[in-house]
Amino acid sequence: MVRTRLDTPPHPPVAAAYSYCETVTGQQARNFAYGIRLLPPPKRRAMSALYAFSRRVDDIGDGGLAPPDKRARLDETRTLLARIREDSVPPSDPDPVAVALHHAAGRFPIPLDGLDELIDGVLMDVTGTSYPTWPHLRDYCRCVAGAVGRLSLGVFGTIEGVVPSERARAAGYADTLGLALQLTNILRDLCEDEAAGRRYLPAEDLEKFGCTDGFEDGFPSDGADFSGLIHFEVRRARELFEEGWALLPLLDRRSGACVSAMAGIYRRLLERIARDPYAVLRARVSLPAGEKTYVAARGLSGLDARRAARRAKRQDRRGAPHGT
Numbered sequence: 001m002v003r004t005r006l007d008t009p010p011h012p013p014v015a016a017a018y019s020y021c022e023t024v025t026g027q028q029a030r031n032f033a034y035g036i037r038l039l040p041p042p043k044r045r046a047m048s049a050l051y052a053f054s055r056r057v058d059d060i061g062d063g064g065l066a067p068p069d070k071r072a073r074l075d076e077t078r079t080l081l082a083r084i085r086e087d088s089v090p091p092s093d094p095d096p097v098a099v100a101l102h103h104a105a106g107r108f109p110i111p112l113d114g115l116d117e118l119i120d121g122v123l124m125d126v127t128g129t130s131y132p133t134w135p136h137l138r139d140y141c142r143c144v145a146g147a148v149g150r151l152s153l154g155v156f157g158t159i160e161g162v163v164p165s166e167r168a169r170a171a172g173y174a175d176t177l178g179l180a181l182q183l184t185n186i187l188r189d190l191c192e193d194e195a196a197g198r199r200y201l202p203a204e205d206l207e208k209f210g211c212t213d214g215f216e217d218g219f220p221s222d223g224a225d226f227s228g229l230i231h232f233e234v235r236r237a238r239e240l241f242e243e244g245w246a247l248l249p250l251l252d253r254r255s256g257a258c259v260s261a262m263a264g265i266y267r268r269l270l271e272r273i274a275r276d277p278y279a280v281l282r283a284r285v286s287l288p289a290g291e292k293t294y295v296a297a298r299g300l301s302g303l304d305a306r307r308a309a310r311r312a313k314r315q316d317r318r319g320a321p322h323g324t
Contacts, residue, residue, distance in 0.1 A: 010045075010103060013091040017099035018045040021052035024097075028055055034292050035262035038300055039254055046104035046155045047258075052097045053081075054118055054148060061122035062196075070126045074119050081119075085112050110154035114147035121147075125198065132203045134236070140200075141182040142175060149178030153247075156255035170250045177244030177263055183237040184266045187230060187273050190280045191215050205229060215281060230277035237270050249309035253302060260299030265292055 010018060025048045026033050036047045060073045080098055083089055089102035105112060121143030131137035153174040158167050186193070186200045193200060194215050206212045209229035211220050220226040241263065248256045265287060272285050279285050287295075298304065 011091055014099055014103045017091075017096035017103070018048065020096040021045070021048040021100045024048070024052045024055060031265045031292070032262060034265060034296050035258040035299075038257040038261060038296060042107060043155050043255065043258075045100070046108055046110070047152065049097065049100035049104045050110070050148070050151055050155070053101050053115060056097060057115070057118050057122050061125045067126050071123065074123060074126070078116065078119055081112060081115050104155070108155045108157075110151055112151075114151040117143045117147040128197070130203065131200060134202050134205070137200060137202050138179065141179045145178035145182035145185075146175035147178070149174035149176075149244075152259075156251050156259070158250045159252050162250050166250060170247055173244050173247035173250070176240050177247060177259070180237050180240035180244055181263065181266045183233065183240065184270045184273075187233055187237070188269060188280060188285050192284070201229070201233065205232060208232075220281075226281075227277045230273060230280070234270060234274045241267055241270075245304065245308040245311070247308075248305035251305070253305075254300075256302065256305045257296070257299040260304040261292075261296040264295040264299060264304065268295065 022045065025036070029051055032051055036044050036051075039047060057074070057077055060070055060077065063070065065073065080095070084098060084102045084105060087102070087106075089095075089098045091099055091103075093099050093102075104110060121140055124140055124143070129140070131140060150171050153171055158170050162170075190201075199206075199214065201211075203212070206229070209226070209232065210224040211226060211229050213220070213224070244263065248260060251259060268287055268291065269285055272287075273280055
């Protein structure tokens with residue numbers, strides 16, 4: 001795919017396609033939108049295109065179609081992705097998401113295979129895949145969220161002067177942050193997913209804390225150590241966040257601010273859940289708009305990136321791998 005200059009303004013049909021994607025993002029992904037508004041316009045538009053395509057895939061998995069119909073729709077989406085990859089989407093195409101994503105992939109080195117992984121992950125939902133252990137759940141999270149982290153890195157890029165070994169690590173850090181966000185999502189949506197017949201937490205963890213009966217009725221069964229289960233998963237998510245934060249010093253200021261804002265919002269959601277585990281059984285845990293704005297401003301200040309850089313330097317002096 002031939003790449004165009006970032007400072008070349010998109011033609012009107014492409015600009016309209018991006019506008020559609022930005023509207024979808026603003027309406028359906030408020031946490032995501034808080035982060036990407038910190039990006040310069042070309043990157044913000046590309047991230048909106050990625051989100052709109054990902055949202056379409058997720059909506060197929062979450063919709064009311066029968067499983068065979070969902071699989072057929074996902075196959076159609078994969079075919080569309082192949083058209084984008086093959087440079088076969090003209091600006092006149094009637095699908096604005098395809099037009100915008102095709103244009104974004106022509107401007108940025110977006111690893112579109114990550115969207116194939118996302119489709120694979122949603123197919124796991126359609127087939128009712130269960131997760132006996134954390135490694136099994138981790139594989140699912142890498143498909144539906146880690147891949148999105150790597151796709152986003154294709155838009156962000158890394159700063160000049162980053163040594164090749166660290167540049168290679170950046171994709172791993174982005175992947176890990178995606179896992180942290182997805183595990184936080186799983187904890188937040190515990191009851192909603194249970195009601196939909198989906199149970200994501202590893203079966204061995206549920207058994208360990210006596211929570212195998214589930215939470216569809218809004219509370220765990222008698223004798224279950226629900227708080228213990230939630231705190232166990234929170235610790236796992238915190239470790240993923242700590243490892244993934246090593247990505248921030250490798251990004252330019254505004255890309256780092258975007259990541260810091262999005263990840264910071266989810267990290268704060270995680271800490272709210274940690275303070276009151278039963279909150280996830282009462283209602284969907286969320287942050288007020290003022291707190292999200294504070295997190296975005298904190299990201300723009302570069303404070304999180306500087307802290308992550310200092311932590312990485314300390315680990316380098318000790319010879320310890322980042323994130324441990």
